[in-house]
Amino acid sequence: MTRNLSVRPDRIAADIEALAEITDPDRPWTRRAFTPRFLQGRAWVDRAFRAAGLETRIDAAGNLIGRRAGRREGLGTIVVGSHTDTVPDGGRYDGIAGVVAGLEIARALADRGIALDHDLEVIDCLAEEVSIFGVSCIGSRAAAGVLPAAWLERSAESITLAEGIASVGGDPGVLESAKRDDISAFLELHIEQGPVLEREKLDVGIVTAIAGITRIEVEVAGRADHAGTTPMDARADALVAAAGIVLAVREIAIDLAGRGDGHFAATVGEFSIEPGAANVVPSSARLLIDARAEARGLMETFLEALSARCRTAETPGIIVGPPRVLSDNPPTPSDPALLDEITAACDGLDVRHRRMASGAGHDMAWFARIAPAAMVFVPCRGGRSHAPDEWADSDAIALGAEVLLETILRLDRRASNGGTTWDAS
């Protein structure tokens, strides 16, 4: 279907292409935070923001902010944000699509001569991906006022995070000044990074929550025996026990995902054995489980079921350490009223949509701590992400951007009509 949109897919495609060209040449597409390549990308974004009529600045946390002042004081700022840094050998869309959508929204507003009552900002958040410092979402954590001060001393490749933030134009000495209290709504567009929208032939996913992420380690101890001389009934094979746990994790996850209580997924992503010699029965194994739940209750059920399965995996000579939670982040629900505005925008535009949780973390999860926040997903081919073949159609991104633009207009009208700050609560 050809639609008559305010945003222009051709400009979105050109922006994505322009940023894609700013990549480490030997490993497309790579523009890691805190590198000269990243600054080259940032310079492009800054020029593009200014060309779209945005006034740019870099806050103390190194976020690049393009601002368009509103007609009225005191309504707060509507923010469209995401990030332009990539993982190594990453894609052209993860984060980038969201910043470009914000940029295109600013251009579309200018094209149509629309002056909002609210201030509008487009933010390129610093270092959403895990960077050399081993942590993610530097910029959005700081905007939420929850970047641990101790992290500034983390060092990698001979610089500290504080020096890294300074190198992109931030001012880590006054990091707390990056904390925002003026945001009336935070909106993020992102590629889904999963196959659901494509599979269901939908245009937009309205994200109900960022799933909680719990990382769990399980260690299995058995006994190293000679692979040739130890009878099958006299072994304590740690790999065999661990393989049973891998299958149990999947079985429990399938059950929980099918309960109708929202998104649940669990993955054994790291798995190793010792000693790893052809002729020795494995003496130990280690599993790292990544579990994601839209509802906290699902995660608690998972941990209980996993513990039970670990206990039953103990056979003579096999000790399965109780599951050890290494990190545990609860789910972040989106703002319900904001979800309704997005839904209304979709319906008005005749956009096919569904509600869904995000299994991945995003900058939005941090802004949700200080403001009504929500995000929209657009489909990406085969659900592929964090890989060179990541692909999203410019028309699909444009449709998501149009939904955000319409949502912004609805929020702005609602505040103007009511004469007060729009209240998402």
Next chain:
Amino acid sequence: MTRNLSVRPDRIAADIEALAEITDPDRPWTRRAFTPRFLQGRAWVDRAFRAAGLETRIDAAGNLIGRRAGRREGLGTIVVGSHTDTVPDGGRYDGIAGVVAGLEIARALADRGIALDHDLEVIDCLAEEVSIFGVSCIGSRAAAGVLPAAWLERSAESITLAEGIASVGGDPGVLESAKRDDISAFLELHIEQGPVLEREKLDVGIVTAIAGITRIEVEVAGRADHAGTTPMDARADALVAAAGIVLAVREIAIDLAGRGDGHFAATVGEFSIEPGAANVVPSSARLLIDARAEARGLMETFLEALSARCRTAETPGIIVGPPRVLSDNPPTPSDPALLDEITAACDGLDVRHRRMASGAGHDMAWFARIAPAAMVFVPCRGGRSHAPDEWADSDAIALGAEVLLETILRLDRRASNGGTTWDAS
């Protein structure tokens, strides 16, 4: 039970202790072939052989041979052999017990003033364990005339195998001269390296065969997906598929081991996944299976059953490469008549025994190609081997040595009585 033996447990204990002291001091017990430490051990063995009345020499393949001439020509040589090299951080008994048993047999014959009709040799075979050159049983392969000439050019740590053989006193230029055609019986004593004798409270295992060893690689290809965003029903998780194969290998092996067709064991000793990142669904897995069968038919059944399970492990997105045989050595049966002589010796000594296969490879497997060969196992604590806590009782080793001595006397008498070479066939 205190027995009146010809061999002396106290001398065996002293020999084991003396060799144990010749170890890399920071990692007991380590005396790797082709190292100065190994030569130090060899010097001790040479002195001990000569003190026991054996005439010593080193053959072209680097085997250290202690010889005691017989009274009659043309009966051939009865050999007692094993090895004194160790794995890194290995034990004090693996191989060593067999050489010490041969040494003690020579001393016991001297003590009792027994002159055999046969020539008798005790052989410390070169490099039975996998050495820096990546292969095993250098000396015994050469004695059987089957050490591939190309192996001499293998190099590691700046020397070739040829140079390594020369460094221990061999003469690789005339390697073929190490091939034996005069051996009328080859006997080896070894610790069981498994738990069966200890579990069944037996003194000696009479080894019916060296199990065949087949190494099989299975590769599983799936698809790397985001662990958070990919629903459980949209994954092609290579680890999950591989875990199923690990359990299938065990299940098939338990079935085959219980069929009453002799020893069978299968082990997944190497197991790895890619990419091995916490938040990525594993895209590939590799299994290395070590399978051992006393009867060739069991191995063929195993390979068929494994192939079938690999095929059924294929689900949408998962490709399981057909099992790839990396190496395949058939079983080596012991000489049946020699087994009967050992059994008669055991019965005469009132030694509790059983027949059993060896799941591990030994020098005997190579001598079996050129001579009637057999071996006896003695129990070791917990079946532990290739580890610092490997332990066998001196009394247990002595009992095994007494069985070999009695077997040698029986073979010698049989040849003398018949007036011809003892014929094991």
